[in-house]
Amino acid sequence: MKLLVILMVASLGASAPLTSNEVALRRIAISKSDPELLRTAVKYAKPNLLREALTNAKPSHLEAALTASKPELLKVALQQAREETLRTALTEADIPLLAIAVTKARANLLGLALKEANAAILGVALTQSTPELLEIALTKATEDNLRVALTPASKY
Secondary structure, X not given: OHHHHHHHHHHHHHHOOOOHHHHHHHHHXXXXXXXXXXXXXXXXXXXXXXXXXXXXXXXXXXXXXXXXXXXXXXXHHHHHOOHHHHHHHHHOOOHHHHHHHXXXXXXXXXXXXXXXXXXXXXXXXXXXXXXXXXXXXXXXXXXXHHHHHHOOHHHO
């Protein structure tokens, strides 16, 4: 599995120079990831979302996601997010709140949040919420009510 990631890094290096952030993110992926989570990421991620994570994430956020997530929730995030919402989660979130999202959320609610949320509203939820209230939103809300909470009124 690590060989696959190393080959990805090597092939990217031949086509375009990597930024220092991209190098740091790939180092984290191949040296600090939980093996099951790395396996989940490279097996199930949509390519554009894997690229987003390996290009724009903050290293601390990628490390948190690749060491603490539940595999099924990492899979949801890397299959159902939009690039904009994944970038918000992996760059703006407070890490303890990110940890709640990738360890305690119901999969359908995490998927809805990453697929349908307004990125700015998601950013507020992932930086300003209390851990207890974020957990309630991601485990107890109905899909319709979570959608209302994460989208501007003009969308519907």
